[in-house]
Amino acid sequence: MRIRLNKISSRLQFSQRIGGLILALVCGALPYTNTLAAVQAKQPPVPLAALESFVAVYERIRLKHVDAKTDEELLQLALEGLILKLDRFSSYLDADEMARLQQDTQGEYTGIGVELVPEGDYIRVITPIDDGPAYRAGILPGDWITHVQGKAVNGLDVHAIDELMTGSAGTEVTLIILRKGETLNFALTREIISTQSVRSELMRSKVGYLRISLFQNHTGQDLVEQMQALKLAGADRWLLDLRNNPGGTLGAAADVADAFLTTGVIVTTKARQASSNMRFDAKAIDPSEGWPLAILINNGSASASEIVAGAIKDHQRGQLVGDTSFGKGSVQSVITLPQGAGVKLTTAYYYTPDGHNIHLKGIQPDIILSNTDAQDDQQLAAALDLLSPLDAEK
Structure with missing residues (x-):
């Protein structure tokens, strides 16, 4: 059965209703108007026909839906639906989800x-x-x-x-x-x-094994501390394991890549507004001592993991071993809303030093190898074999 939406009874009623909704939205957005004013000034006005359709549907739902909803509930649903349809990595976060996200970045x-x-x-x-x-x-x-x-x-x-x-x-x-x-x-x-961001051990042939399970605010600092301990234990080459690492903060990814690079671009981001673009460059200090490096990745390596792998590959600083990575080349910004809620919004794409956007493509290793036996880590063995014959002084 097809239901036809009736027009709102009068133009005056429509104008009053739409005016009230817009006023409510504007008042709710006042804390953000200063930061968005420059952007909004350049945007065309909202099409009236589209706004009329929204309010017409809104009114019908408010008056006729079998389960009564308040204006606050309906606007909340509209907000969630708006974010949901943007892309698969943007999402609305209620207060509990925002708290969990903050805990996640803290570990x-x-x-x-x-x-x-x-x-x-x-x-x-x-x-x-x-x-x-x-x-x-x-x-x-x-x-x-x-x-x-x-x-x-x-x-x-x-x-x-x-x-x-x-x-x-x-x-x-x-x-x-x-x-x-x-x-x-x-x-x-x-x-x-409780995620331990970095763990390490000294493996055969003086290989300093570094495992990063998730990129958190303190990951870069933790990595350098683990590297120092491995140096004292006798390491003279590095194996960085980023397999099954879903990513994390952009800054942490840049810090980790910087631990192995001494010059050049690590990653750039391109947003809709040029003023929001970012660029991270390597610093001259070199905790890695320039020693040989291999990196393990697989299809569970995403986002921040791919930033590190892409920077190392483009600068030819080390060899990548494993499977093609996940392919998440977008940046999500967290916007805080009233009452503890928030929005995780895709605001930019990131690019490797050579200008590659790997979104939905992933990074292909130099040595492609899949683990076919759960009991036999062939990728790890291949990376160790790759590092074993290398002379660290060269």
């Missing part, structure tokens, strides 16, 4: 330890976090989540999916996962995820 949050992205009808696993519940259960990068808590994710928005996935420590979440045509069932217990 602690409650969950099952997995980075996800909505894609098509399902949720794609970017990567499980090292030693988290998802990792220990055997969830892999590239898995497709079809059901959470017995509910199909098809048709759910990011906010609804997040509500299903999150909960208090000690509670259980069930997942149905599709992997290469096979359906798998998982029951995971949520826990406090």
